[in-house]
Amino acid sequence: MPRQTFHNLPEEKRGKIINAAIEEFAEYGLENASTNRIVSKSGISKGSFYQYFEDKQDLFMYLLTVLEREKVEYFKGKHPPSMNMDTFQYFRWMIKTGMEFNSAYPRLVQAISRVMFNEGMYYKNFANIRERSMQGLRTIIREAIERGEVDPSVDVELAVMIMETWSNAISNYILQEGMKQKDIMKWVRSAKTQQMIDKMLYVMEYGLRKTESDFEKNFQERTTP
Amino acid sequence: MPRQTFHNLPEEKRGKIINAAIEEFAEYGLENASTNRIVSKSGISKGSFYQYFEDKQDLFMYLLTVLEREKVEYFKGKHPPSMNMDTFQYFRWMIKTGMEFNSAYPRLVQAISRVMFNEGMYYKNFANIRERSMQGLRTIIREAIERGEVDPSVDVELAVMIMETWSNAISNYILQEGMKQKDIMKWVRSAKTQQMIDKMLYVMEYGLRKTESDFEKNFQERTTP
DNA sequence: CTATAATGTGACCTGCTAGTCACATGACTT
């Protein structure tokens, strides 16, 4: 984590460094990011950089906390439209609000997801961060089972994996398509995009809602002639 | 593509170079792969390398053709269990056979998917390769619609995206989990793993089988109280 | 055996990287 000297900096200077870092990581990932470029982009000297941060990874870790803080702040300002939502409606709301957040901070999200999901495979350090979000999904599914919205015989771990994959896939897809647009936020909020997201989530939801017995019945019907 | 001198090489030497390249790309991706390491691992000199290949990317492109050739060869040896399969059964067979291939050549597949899906986003050169596979899916879906297996009002592009994402996600998941095992092939073929794949595909399939009108009915029921 | 062509080699070049450190500058204290 950054040293105190960094936090003492005037906000403008700190912002310039953060923005330079976001641009650099979004463009080059963690491994190929160049401290030299970050330093010259943000208008500070090499020595200062190493006075603020231990190294590149330290700076990136700081960006993670920035993302987390901004995201919490964003969700605080948005309340679920209703209190009587079932699990899938809630999940849909979470995904969509997350998507709006992504549109509001596209470069920050791009920088972090690039490192986390692409190089992440090989940086075991990030495994615990992923584990945390999976823990949340696990809880959601268990609660859904208790409420009778998901069949009790559903494999929780598998459902977690499906939901995680699905929400990552949607996020990536939206981010990639959105980056081609002039105004991401507008594009994400458009009826067409919203409907597309609904449809994709519907595919996942409908599969999960089905009972295990249903699966076995259907599956055997088609594999044993 | 490699120069003739490379193809003239004795098979053993060629194999050593290919293996060294696979290991290097699997470990470091394209950008961070080091020709120096490849050269020393495969026991040839720097000069020879540049006599065989234009550069790193040239070598990687060659690996792509190796993968394609091996895959075609592998699928030739495996025939679909039945001729009377519906689209989803065929898709399932394709996915599973592809998975078996991945288990047979885990490092080669890892090397290529690491570059294609992780860094690939930023290497526009690979876009056409992806486009080709999407073209295949598009055809599959159109045929499924003609056969009445998928509702005609389904958005083909969306279905393509879902199937592509889904099959990539499963492949990546299996590859990642499989790499933790001693014997990948055995693990992939185990009843437990096979059933897991079936379940994941079932989620996708069940969502796609549903008609658009079904979606709209269900969707409105829950969003308009 | 000689001449010619093909293949192989590694020292060397330039340019980048992450990280260091002796020194300069500014700000606050006594």
Add this chain to the structure above:
DNA sequence: AAGTCATGTGACTAGCAGGTCACATTATAG
């Protein structure tokens, strides 16, 4: 005004990168 401490600086080191090239070795032909 002098002293002290925090902050800022960029030339410098060591190491690795991709790529080149004059020369060495081997194979083929006459």
